[in-house]
Amino acid sequence: MQDHRVDRGGLSIHARISGSEDANAPTVVFANSLGTDLRIWDDVVAHLPETLRIVRFDKRGHGLSSVPPAPYAMGALVTDAEAVCDELDVRDCVFVGLSIGGLIAQGLAVKRMDIVRAMVLSNTAAKIGTPSLWEARIEAVKAHGMDNLADGVMERWFSRRFRESDDLATWRQHLIDCPPEGYIGCCAAISGTDFYSSTASLRLPTLVIAGSEDKATPPDLVRETADLIPGARFELMRGSGHLPCIEHPQDYADLLTGFLKEIGHV
Numbered sequence: 714m715q716d717h718r719v720d721r722g723g724l725s726i727h728a729r730i731s732g733s734e735d736a737n738a739p740t741v742v743f744a745n746s747l748g749t750d751l752r753i754w755d756d757v758v759a760h761l762p763e764t765l766r767i768v769r770f771d772k773r774g775h776g777l778s779s780v781p782p783a784p785y786a787m788g789a790l791v792t793d794a795e796a797v798c799d800e801l802d803v804r805d806c807v808f809v810g811l812s813i814g815g816l817i818a819q820g821l822a823v824k825r826m827d828i829v830r831a832m833v834l835s836n837t838a839a840k841i842g843t844p845s846l847w848e849a850r851i852e853a854v855k856a857h858g859m860d861n862l863a864d865g866v867m868e869r870w871f872s873r874r875f876r877e878s879d880d881l882a883t884w885r886q887h888l889i890d891c892p893p894e895g896y897i898g899c900c901a902a903i904s905g906t907d908f909y910s911s912t913a914s915l916r917l918p919t920l921v922i923a924g925s926e927d928k929a930t931p932p933d934l935v936r937e938t939a940d941l942i943p944g945a946r947f948e949l950m951r952g953s954g955h956l957p958c959i960e961h962p963q964d965y966a967d968l969l970t971g972f973l974k975e976i977g978h979v
């Protein structure tokens with residue numbers, strides 16, 4: 714495993730490579746969700762074929778990346794992902810994006826077909842929420858901090874079964890540890906993003922994953938985005954909330970591996 718720092722004009726984006734050390738190996742890139750860092754993929758990565766080169770990164774304002782002042786533009790988040798891929802010589806990858814990571818995937822696929830050969834859009838949509846929802850979330854964080862948000866977020870992130878387990882505390886703490894500036898910055902980026910037209914123009918192999926108990930991006934919303942892309946396959950993970958990679962990592966890895974086999978990436 715190698716950690717990298719990708720310079721973005723004074724900002725530093727933290728990236729991690731695991732799996733194959735061969736830069737020519739088939740590559741899978743993972744982009745995570747709001748209020749999380751690249752550790753959400755740990756248990757999925759452990760179940761993927763060893764032949765893959767796996768690249769993960771913390772978007773700006775999250776994990777070990779820099780925290781510039783909010784607000785952030787979606788274009789900047791997409792350019793961060795592009796810079797990570799260019800710096801690490803990623804071409805023809807399968808780009809897996811969860812929630813805001815899925816927005817980044819859609820933006821990057823439109824911009825850089827040489828980088829993205831296929832996408833996995835997980836618990837995401839072409840447009841997530843409304844500007845008023847995001848404005849209220851931003852004001853709540855400014856007024857009361859991350860702790861105050863945590864109970865509501867856990868309800869949207871996880872199924873009831875998971876919320877009653879001992880594992881919840883770890884992920885709740887990750888959310889509370891997220892820098893408020895980074896969280897607010899990314900809320901603003903989501904608020905300003907509507908990819909309906911550009912995503913409808915995409916023609917590349919796409920797997921779309923939803924969680925039956927996802928209250929942040931419910932299955933119907935996710936399916937609507939799958940329907941925009943001709944040939945996209947929609948999969949519903951039963952008993953999962955917004956973060957199926959944490960709740961059911963083996964099943965999630967199996968879905969990814971099946972898709973990678975279908976498109977000849979493993």
Ligand SMILES: O=C(O)CCC(=O)CC(=O)O
Nearest residue numbers: 746747812813866869929
């Ligand atoms: O998870 C995301 O990236 C955005 C959707 C969201 O707001 C999830 C949550 O409720 O925290």
